[in-house]
Amino acid sequence: MNRARPVAAALLAVAGLALVTACGTNPYATSGTTVQPAALGLQQQQPASTVPAGAGQVQLVTSTVEGLGTVLADTEGHTLYRYAKDTAKPPKAVCDGACAEMWPPLVSDTPALAAGVDAQLIGQVTRSDGQQQVTVGGWPVYRYAKDTGRGIALGQNASADWSAITPTGEKAGQGPASPATEPAKPTTIGTTEVGGLGPVLTDQAGNTLYLFTKDGKDSGTSTCDGACAKTWPPVRVDGRITVAESVDTALIGQIRRSDGTMQVTVGGWPVYSYSKDEAPGEANGHGVGNTWYAVEPSGCKVDPARRPDAQQVAAASSSGGY
Numbered sequence: 001m002n003r004a005r006p007v008a009a010a011l012l013a014v015a016g017l018a019l020v021t022a023c024g025t026n027p028y029a030t031s032g033t034t035v036q037p038a039a040l041g042l043q044q045q046q047p048a049s050t051v052p053a054g055a056g057q058v059q060l061v062t063s064t065v066e067g068l069g070t071v072l073a074d075t076e077g078h079t080l081y082r083y084a085k086d087t088a089k090p091p092k093a094v095c096d097g098a099c100a101e102m103w104p105p106l107v108s109d110t111p112a113l114a115a116g117v118d119a120q121l122i123g124q125v126t127r128s129d130g131q132q133q134v135t136v137g138g139w140p141v142y143r144y145a146k147d148t149g150r151g152i153a154l155g156q157n158a159s160a161d162w163s164a165i166t167p168t169g170e171k172a173g174q175g176p177a178s179p180a181t182e183p184a185k186p187t188t189i190g191t192t193e194v195g196g197l198g199p200v201l202t203d204q205a206g207n208t209l210y211l212f213t214k215d216g217k218d219s220g221t222s223t224c225d226g227a228c229a230k231t232w233p234p235v236r237v238d239g240r241i242t243v244a245e246s247v248d249t250a251l252i253g254q255i256r257r258s259d260g261t262m263q264v265t266v267g268g269w270p271v272y273s274y275s276k277d278e279a280p281g282e283a284n285g286h287g288v289g290n291t292w293y294a295v296e297p298s299g300c301k302v303d304p305a306r307r308p309d310a311q312q313v314a315a316a317s318s319s320g321g322y
Helices: 009-015 098-102 227-231
Strands: 004-007 059-065 069-074 081-083 122-126 132-136 162-164 187-194 198-202 210-212 241-244 252-256 262-266 292-294
Touching: 187 262, 241 252
Parallel strands: 187 241
Antiparallel strands: 004 241, 059 069, 081 162, 122 132, 187 198, 210 292, 252 262
């Protein structure tokens, strides 16, 4: 039975680069310790109240709004919003004139500081008047003139085009429960024995996990989208990750997908489940298209020459296995 250990989400992007377990070595190697930021040479971010602000520089903080959960706010606590008529890829702000009077853009002479927000998500876009507007996840952010204090989000219901923005750049209040009432469920990476393959990685449901050779090791990108992602669902993460004792935490990382969601990586490979595996212990996806392979606890692909017992593995196809 595997005991799960939590992995600090803030460390994954860096820890995932330090692959201490090489392919072909002991797949059960584990540090058995909690890695602290100082051990990785990271600088811990100061709380917003203690981060000095330069001239013309703004700060972003997180705030909790009843019914919406965790949203972004400025240092005065005013809720921040995104506008559906803007674009994030590439960033573009179209709220000018009277629109900008009701929805003042958050502008900054220099890159914004952030507490509790992934710094890689923070950017700037040049507005039509030449000012630099702060962006989060590519989306220009705004205040709402009728919000009079902290924790107020009257702009959420002002128009269908406006939504409070989360620390990841998403619309707030989406889904059946907000982070304020229900914490994000952890993503669990475990292991199991599959006859003919040996130990393989699994998700929290016990389903076999796979890598896609077209992604490329350490590429930081998933090439499986659209129809591919329906057949091979990516292992997504929206909170902390826990791993089995037999998996080295230094192998675990995250990448951002094209839709803005985060996907787990193991040994530098984005990992997926397979929609045609109907029960735990199945590995029908191993060898599909000569591009999909079950993943060992070391983060390497299982030997392509091996086959799971008593299972039919799909033949290679020109579509790459989907």
